[in-house]
Every structure is written in C-alpha cells, then in structure tokens.
Amino acid sequence: MVIVDQSSCVSCGMCVVSCPIGAVDLVDNGTDTFVAKIDSAVCGICGVCIDRCPAKAISIQINKKNNETNVETEMTQMTEAG
Numbered sequence: 758m759v760i761v762d763q764s765s766c767v768s769c770g771m772c773v774v775s776c777p778i779g780a781v782d783l784v785d786n787g788t789d790t791f792v793a794k795i796d797s798a799v800c801g802i803c804g805v806c807i808d809r810c811p812a813k814a815i816s817i818q819i820n821k822k823n824n825e826t827n828v829e830t831e832m833t834q835m836t837e838a839g
C-alpha cells in the first residue's frame with residue numbers, strides 16, 4: 758500500500774492534484790495542520806504522487822503480514838487438495 762509520512766508532509770497539495778483517481782485528500786491531523794491522507798481502498802498504486810511529492814513523504818509499503826497470510830492460505834489449499 759502507499760502511505761504518507763505525515764511528519765514529513767508540508768501540506769503542499771501536490772499529491773492531491775496529481776492523483777489521477779482522486780485517492781488523496783488533505784485532512785486535519787487534529788492539530789489544525791492539514792496533511793495528505795491516501796484512501797488505500799481507492800489507490801491504484803500508480804506511484805505518481807510519490808514522484809510529485811517535494812518532501813519525499815510518500816512511499817510504498819510492502820505488507821509482509823498479508824503476504825505471509827496469502828502464502829499460508831495457498832499452502833492450506835494445496836494440502837487439502839492432496
């Protein structure tokens with residue numbers, strides 16, 4: 758998934774305007790500071806916002822836990838199939 762390091766975000770809005778599918782918004786982080794937030798359910802992981810962010814605050818995070826879960830599921834299915 759694509760994540761924002763909110764402590765590095767400078768609220769420029771470049772990711773919001775560059776995202777082709779509108780998956781990013783600037784939201785109040787609770788301290789009257791607006792930071793980028795990516796809707797991971799919508800994000801297509803195209804990487805455009807990562808390139809455009811002047812603060813290098815956006816990155817792709819590999820979800821190892823999910824990968825392990827997927828491997829386990831596949832192995833269980835293979836075992837059950839004999």
Ligand code: SF4
Pocket residue numbers: 759775776777778779780781795799800801802803804805806807
């Ligand atoms: S990776 Fe692409 S789709 Fe996802 S938030 Fe960034 S620009 Fe939008």
Ligand code: SF4
Pocket residue numbers: 761765766767768769770771772773792793809810811812813814815
């Ligand atoms: S482009 Fe980077 S610095 Fe600008 S709002 Fe988005 S995450 Fe924050």
